[in-house]
Amino acid sequence: MKTKRGYFGIGIENGKTLSNLGTLWRSANILDASFIFTTGKRYAAQASDTLKTPRHIPLNHYTDFSDMYNHLPHDCQLVGVELVEASVSLPTFKHPERAVYLLGAEDHGLSADALKRCHRIIQIPTAKAVSLNVAVAGSLVMYDRFAKENR
Numbered sequence: 001m002k003t004k005r006g007y008f009g010i011g012i013e014n015g016k017t018l019s020n021l022g023t024l025w026r027s028a029n030i031l032d033a034s035f036i037f038t039t040g041k042r043y044a045a046q047a048s049d050t051l052k053t054p055r056h057i058p059l060n061h062y063t064d065f066s067d068m069y070n071h072l073p074h075d076c077q078l079v080g081v082e083l084v085e086a087s088v089s090l091p092t093f094k095h096p097e098r099a100v101y102l103l104g105a106e107d108h109g110l111s112a113d114a115l116k117r118c119h120r121i122i123q124i125p126t127a128k129a130v131s132l133n134v135a136v137a138g139s140l141v142m143y144d145r146f147a148k149e150n151r
Contacts, residue, residue: 081102
């Protein structure tokens with residue numbers, strides 16, 4: 001059996017909808033994330049969750065991107081998920097042992113400050129040049145990490 005090394009967390013910068021946070025949270029639990037987070041909370045608390053996910057994986061709230069960045073775990077890479085020219089395609093990306101994945105808000109993506117301060121930026125290739133739903137994108141990134149760790 002392969003020994004698991006490292007950890008990862010995933011979060012949304014200035015997330016807009018509660019349903020996307022709930023879906024991301026559930027996927028994070030299923031795909032073995034260590035934690036999830038949000039910056040700049042713009043939504044109300046979630047009312048229902050059949051897996052009782054908050055019992056299994058913590059959700060942290062940061063006031064803004066700088067607050068989150070200042071609380072990154074020691075020796076951990078911040079990996080942005082965004083459709084920008086400098087990004088690496090997810091299928092060829094080698095996930096860091098310790099990573100925090102940052103997704104942009106549904107309505108305007110990652111902030112310029114976040115893009116500038118990410119250690120790496122990845123994108124999910126698609127048949128059409130449009131962005132994926134934030135919870136779907138996050139779930140795909142976590143699944144890719146899971147699949148590559150379990151080869």
